[in-house]
Amino acid sequence: MLDPQAREAETLSSTEAHSSEPRVLLVTERTLGEGHRSAARALAEAFRRLVPGLSPVIATTLPAHVEWVFNAVYGHTLTKNPALWGAAYETELWTGPLMKPIVSNPMRRNVRRLVARYKPHIVLATHALPVHAFARMRKRGAPYVFGVAITDFGGNSFWTDKYVDAFFVANEEIGRRIAARYRLPEERFVPTGIPIHPVFAAGEEERRRRREEKRRALGIGEEPLILLFGGGEGLFDFPSLIHALDKLTLPFSLLVLTGRNTFLWETLRTLRGSLRHKLFPYGFLEDPQEIFDIYLAGDLLISKAGGLTVSEALAVGLPMVLHRPIPGQESRNTDYLLEKEAALYAPRPDILVRTVEFLLREPERRRELAERARSLGRPDAALRIARHMLTLYAQSRKPAQTSP
Structure with missing residues (x-):
């Protein structure tokens, strides 16, 4: 029987999984942060929109005890010694090939069970850890097309394997870089964008309407709305940062997402009455439409990278100030956005406050950042990825051409 911990809550029953053609298996993991799982949910919705009646399965592969150890070590490293994680990331070019078989070994049994149970035609990974195990099965002749959606503006060796049929990347430039670094065929890298929920692909008229409705619901007038994200992992001292921003005399409101950090959410609720600026604390949000509306209502985003x-911010053209990115994947994301002049970087809280003050005083600079961000946005990325995988599946079903 499949380990219950090897399945996401969104996973559908095996009966449903077998009732539609093609059968789609989306694999992710419950590591810290929501990004990988959000990408899987976005892709599931994209497949459903493209093929009505399709029931994609979302599953995880790490056994429960391995998942707990991984998250404990990862979380401790990020909070106590983030530079160590960054150093590990920088050496992955030569350590990755050694570590991939070791890391993937605990999940191989669950991977075999998933494939045996759901008999997928399409497997699509939104997390690096299961890639090697599914690629090994692909090497041994497993009859599915295998895609990998890389969820950062860069990659590492855990994302890559020569038995992957398609890698979906943020853009052509990123694809070329990863292909060259890991000596993979460039034609396998498809510049779709990072998969975000299809609601972000709404047209301009709907976006304007939803922005007005959300701001009206919040009771916001003409003052800028600052969004503060990244509280779920506890890597920011949000209360101190909010007090520092509240000292600014310029008008603005502040909306904070605390994710699954309920202690932080309660702390901010009690803090509201002592601030001169409006504060809207939100906990974990599951409705992608509500998340989209919050982005639309905002005028500036402060976040990790x-x-x-x-x-998501690029898709709506939201100016960004990046603060305390995780060394490794997020520092590479930061470098890319700074290179494209699509965001500003504030490494310390005092610099962050000064940067926010500058942007509040200079709406034209905010507009410039918004235009650059919008030019990099790929709001339809999930739909493009799903469409490409369906095409690969259709091609795999065609009978092989034989010579006369």
Whole structure:
């Protein structure tokens, strides 16, 4: 029987999985942060929109005890010694090939069970850890097309394997870089964008309407709305940062997402009465439409540089100030956005406050950042990825051409 911990809550029953053609298996993991799972949910919705009646399965592969150890070590490293994680990331070119078989070994049994149970035609990974195990099965002749959606503006060796049929990347430039670094065929890298929920592909008229409705619901007038994200992992001292921003005399309101950090959410609720600026604390949000509306209502985003968060902000053209990115994947995301002049970087709280003050005083600079962000946005990325995988599946079903 499949380990219950090897399945996401969104996973559908095996009966449903077998009732539609093609059968789609989306694999992710419950590691810290929501980005990888959000990408899987976005892709599931994209497949459903393209093929009505399709029931994609979302599953995880790490056994429960391995998942707990991984998250404990990862979380401790990020909070106590983030530079160590950054150093590990920088050496992955030569350590990755050694570590991939070791890391993937605990999940191989669950991978075999998933494939045996759901008999997928399409497997699509939104997390790096299961890639090697599914690629090994592909090497041994497993009859599915295998895609990998890389959820950052860069990659590492855990995302890559020569038995992957298609890699979906943020853009052509990123694809070329990863292909060259890991000596993979460039034609396998498809510049779709990072998969965000299809609601972000709404037209301009609907976006304007939803922005007005959300701001009206919040009771916001003409003052800028600052969004503060990244509280779920507890890597920011949000209360201190909010007090520092509240000292600014310029008018603005502040909306904070605390994710699954209920202690932080309660703390901010009690803090509201002592601030001169309006504060709207939100906990974990599951409705992608509500998340989209919050982005639309905002005028400036302060956040870490998670691949999904950044991609959602780019899709709506939201100016960003990046603060305390995780060394490794998020520092590479930061470097890319700074290179494209699509965001500003504030490494310390005092610099962050000064940067926010500058942008509040200079709406034209905010507009410039918004235009650059919008030019990089790929709001329809999930739909493009799903469409490409369906095409690969259709091609795999065609009978092989034989010579006369």
